[in-house]
Amino acid sequence: MYRHELTDQEGELLTPLIPRAGTGRPRVDDRRILNGMVSKIRTGIAWRDLPERYGPWKTVYTRFRRCALRGVFARVLQQLRARADAAGNVDRLVQTDSTSVRAHQHAAATGQTAAQPRQKEQDDHALGRSRGGLTAKVHLARDGRGRPLAVLLSPGQRNDSPLRSPLAERIRVPRIGHGRPRCRPDHLIADRAYSSQGFRAYLRRRGIAHTIPERFDQKGPRRRRGSVGGLPPSFDQKVCRCRNTVERCFDLLKGFRGIATRYDKTTTSYEAAVCLASCLLWARSL
Structure with a gap:
């Protein structure tokens, strides 16, 4: 095993979850292809610069792009959550936050030629101009043990407030066997960017503390309205101190150079890379 590759435990856990075609010529070993993908997002190198031990770089890239378009890594991540939930290893104390990621100049070239039909992508590819230049923003919901539950991408200059409800709706922990997925955390912790009457009402409707x-x-206008403004929202300082775990989760994800700096041109590829890195974080804890 070389550096930046899957350990035996991670390989035995992740490789069987990759779907295989029932017909066609024999495929290249899935373990070797996965090692190439992991090495790429850990080091942030170009696909063409992958070491020869992973085989032709185009084979690795084609398999990665195909998995990204089909949502394979997102489904693998759900299966890992289901296994952890069956073992009682999912903490229902959920924290949400976002982080900005600087985009490399090569990530801006997202044009499509006539011979290449446009894939189903966001029009802006989750890239935008902010004070830091061309950036993207990763919105993350994680459990109490620092493992991602939901991932959402947006342009770097976009505010967190429009994506509060969509991120909460992406929280989904399937169950093995019968039963509906767990979509409602026991408690949700967030910072002031998520503070609004509309979002608090949305959480109360779903029964989420x-x-x-x-x-x-928001404090001044509420106080000036007197009794019409209502009571201040409940706030537990002791519970809020647990919010630092989401920052540690971002630190673990940004330990992957391909995540800390965005080199992928499309939203689908970059989100797939984040999901693959999240799978590794879950695999370490199972």
């Missing part, structure tokens, strides 16, 4: 500090520009 939450700890979100009130924004300073």
Whole structure:
């Protein structure tokens, strides 16, 4: 085993979850292809610069792109969550936050030629201009043990507030066998960017307890309205201190150079890379 490759435990866990075609010529070993993908996102090198021990770089890239378009890594991530839930290894204390990722100049070349039909992608490819230049933003929901539950991408200049409900709706932990997926956490912790009456009402409708500090520009208007403004939202300082675990989760994901800097041109490829890195974080804890 070389550096930046799957350990035996991770390989035995992830390789059987990759779907295989029932017909056609024999495929290249899945373990070797997965090692090439993991090495790429860990080091951030170009696909053409992959070491020869992984075989032709185009084979690795084609398999990665095919898995990205079919949502293979997202489904593998759900299967790992289901296994952890069956073992009682999922903490229902969920934290949400976002982080900005600087995009490399090669990630901006997203044009399509006439011979290559446009795939189903976001029009902006989750790239935008902010003070840091061309950036993307990764919105993340994680469990109490620092493992990702939901991932959502947006342009770097976009505010967190429009994506609060879509991110919460992506929280999904399937069950092995019969039973509906677990889509409602026991408690949700977020920072002031998620503070709004609409989002708090959305969480109350779903029966989700939450700890979100009130924004300073919301306190003054509420107090000036008197009794009409209502009571201040409940806030538990002790529970809010657990929110630092989401920052540690971002640190683990950004340990992958291909995640800390976005080199992928399309949203589908970059989100697949984040899902693959998340699979490794889950595999370590199973």
